[in-house]
Amino acid sequence: MEECNGREIVVSIRGLEKTYTTDSETLTILKGLDFDVEKGRKVAIVGQSGSGKSTFLNILGGLDTATSGTIRAGGYEVTSLSEDGLATYRSAFLGLIFQFHYLLKDFTALENVFLPAYMAGVPRKIAMERARQLLCDVGLSSRAAHLPSQLSGGERQRVAVARSLVNDPKLILADEPTGNLDPANAGMIGSLLFSMADKYQKTLILVTHDMSLAANGDFRYSIRDGKLSEAGAL
Numbered sequence: 001m002e003e004c005n006g007r008e009i010v011v012s013i014r015g016l017e018k019t020y021t022t023d024s025e026t027l028t029i030l031k032g033l034d035f036d037v038e039k040g041r042k043v044a045i046v047g048q049s050g051s052g053k054s055t056f057l058n059i060l061g062g063l064d065t066a067t068s069g070t071i072r073a074g075g076y077e078v079t080s081l082s083e084d085g086l087a088t089y090r091s092a093f094l095g096l097i098f099q100f101h102y103l104l105k106d107f108t109a110l111e112n113v114f115l116p117a118y119m120a121g122v123p124r125k126i127a128m129e130r131a132r133q134l135l136c137d138v139g140l141s142s143r144a145a146h147l148p149s150q151l152s153g154g155e156r157q158r159v160a161v162a163r164s165l166v167n168d169p170k171l172i173l174a175d176e177p178t179g180n181l182d183p184a185n186a187g188m189i190g191s192l193l194f195s196m197a198d199k200y201q202k203t204l205i206l207v208t209h210d211m212s213l214a215a216n217g218d219f220r221y222s223i224r225d226g227k228l229s230e231a232g233a234l
Helices: 053-060 083-093 109-119 124-137 153-165 183-199
Strands: 007-021 026-038 042-046 068-073 094-097 171-175 203-208 219-224 227-233
Touching (some): 007 053, 007 203, 026 053, 026 203, 026 227, 053 068, 053 171, 083 094, 094 153, 124 153
Parallel strands (some): 094 171, 171 203
Antiparallel strands (some): 007 026, 007 068, 219 227
């Protein structure tokens, strides 16, 4: 990975564009974005609904494709990867957190955290130990045997935070992680997300419309009219 001012660059994006074309119009959501993130930084990206911030995160996460431009994340040339390569990138390099928890409804909290590691080839015992530790870290040891339907919204999102860390990713991507929560739970999940990133020394990029959540980041950027601009250190 590249270095900048002695710090390792985890994500380097150049000329990123995303255009949607229909029979009636062509709409460019992202316009020539350049973006670097240093290792260990916590970066918040804000913008109005429809500004392209979730599209940006989905492209970085290999869940959507760019119209043009390049993304380098770690040793991965994301914009050039095959479907199999993208699956490996997401499993080995990324931890993903979404607005909706996407927990498997027929599996316990512990199993939901355990499964991504086990499916990635981590030995069962080690994967289970990791999952138990992460549930402890997010304050859910006593809820490990509960199904998602038996958990509150805040608890389900805490499980999602734990799950994002189980494969020891280099980069955490969070898309509106508090968007479905009431203010009290939103504040708790926001604090937890940043504290876990600090504890495990992860680079974090999140998109949000919640300015109080964004204020926890080392840096804040905004997307407006398809352009990314820095709002400065917070």
